[in-house]
Amino acid sequence: MSLLVAGSIATDHLMSFPGRFADSLVVDQLDKLSVSFLVEDLEVRRGGCAANICFGLGNLGLRPVLVGAVGEDFAEYRSWLERHNVDCDSVHVSETRHTARFVCTNDSSMAQIASFYAGAMSESREIELKPIVDRVGEPDYVIIGPDDPQGMLRHTDECRQRGYRFLADPSQQLAFGDGDLIRPLIDGAEILFSNEYEASLITQKTGWSADEVLSRVGTWVVTLGPQGVRIDRAGEESILVAAVPEIEKVEPTGVGDAFRAGFLAALSWGLGHERAAQLGCLLAVYVVEQVGTQEYQIARGAFLARCAATYGDAAVADFEPHLKTIRP
Numbered sequence: 001m002s003l004l005v006a007g008s009i010a011t012d013h014l015m016s017f018p019g020r021f022a023d024s025l026v027v028d029q030l031d032k033l034s035v036s037f038l039v040e041d042l043e044v045r046r047g048g049c050a051a052n053i054c055f056g057l058g059n060l061g062l063r064p065v066l067v068g069a070v071g072e073d074f075a076e077y078r079s080w081l082e083r084h085n086v087d088c089d090s091v092h093v094s095e096t097r098h099t100a101r102f103v104c105t106n107d108s109s110m111a112q113i114a115s116f117y118a119g120a121m122s123e124s125r126e127i128e129l130k131p132i133v134d135r136v137g138e139p140d141y142v143i144i145g146p147d148d149p150q151g152m153l154r155h156t157d158e159c160r161q162r163g164y165r166f167l168a169d170p171s172q173q174l175a176f177g178d179g180d181l182i183r184p185l186i187d188g189a190e191i192l193f194s195n196e197y198e199a200s201l202i203t204q205k206t207g208w209s210a211d212e213v214l215s216r217v218g219t220w221v222v223t224l225g226p227q228g229v230r231i232d233r234a235g236e237e238s239i240l241v242a243a244v245p246e247i248e249k250v251e252p253t254g255v256g257d258a259f260r261a262g263f264l265a266a267l268s269w270g271l272g273h274e275r276a277a278q279l280g281c282l283l284a285v286y287v288v289e290q291v292g293t294q295e296y297q298i299a300r301g302a303f304l305a306r307c308a309a310t311y312g313d314a315a316v317a318d319f320e321p322h323l324k325t326i327r328p
């Protein structure tokens, strides 16, 4: 059995300019705009939703299969992921385009100038899941995260056709896509993931009521930030799971992806939704406490102690036999 994680693979290049962009802009000359800012530092961070989710799963001892498209420049990122238990053998390498890249400069007033280059990501529409399944075995689950929209549609269609259980995680693409894109991405999913804001985008853009969405997916997992998570199923009481209290809030980017990794790990261990949400919250809080989405490290003892403190010993007993951390 295998876990396929499809979605974006990207790096973020973040720079900070010590002055103010506004001081360099001449308002009546904007048609000839040409400015260059001498920035102080450059930080390159590994990211992309599918890569973040795989990193989290690998950290918990699973061996997820990353499904996505990158450029020739992926070599270093690939070896990082492989060192964290991620199977990268089915990643599609473009012959002509670079790996997706977010390039962003902030100034001292928090103004931001950014660009996103999708690059090789647009080739994820060329990926077929079947040959991957032939290599790694029938999937327990295929998670379909934000990616090239045509690629997302193709993977979702293939899952429906071949009967692979799929989890829909359209997140960032909800803002961009219209109802015609979003409806087929969700319909028939075993689980739909979103945060609260995205939940309203889903109902607004699909034109489906929350009940109607629930009639089309098995389960809807709605993350509530520091409030934790709510799990909805048609005709059943919602399950609420509290977040893990953070020790220090540093930067939340990537929490959603880590949550999904924990959730998926527990599911593949055969645990129920409440336990899955708890493991998701546990992994997510590690991301809140670090800068960057793949910088956290899990030490088994501390992780389980934190689990006991928030969710009790019964939760620890359920996780302990499965958990294989990279560090002791």
Ligand SMILES: Nc1ncnc2c1ncn2[C@@H]1O[C@H](COP(=O)(O)OP(=O)(O)OP(=O)(O)O)[C@@H](O)[C@H]1O
Pocket (backbone or CB within 6 Å): 194, 195, 196, 223, 224, 225, 226, 227, 228, 229, 242, 243, 244, 245, 246, 249, 252, 253, 254, 255, 256, 257, 259, 280, 281, 282, 284, 285, 288
């Ligand atoms: N401040 C926090 N302290 C502890 N846990 C948090 C905090 N913020 C988020 N989490 C955990 O992360 C999970 C996902 O958070 P959230 O709902 O903010 O996701 P998101 O909006 O998809 O985030 P993003 O897209 O930026 O990764 C929550 O269910 C919770 O468990």
Ligand SMILES: [Mg+2]
Pocket (backbone or CB within 6 Å): 171, 195, 256, 257
């Ligand atoms: Mg999110």
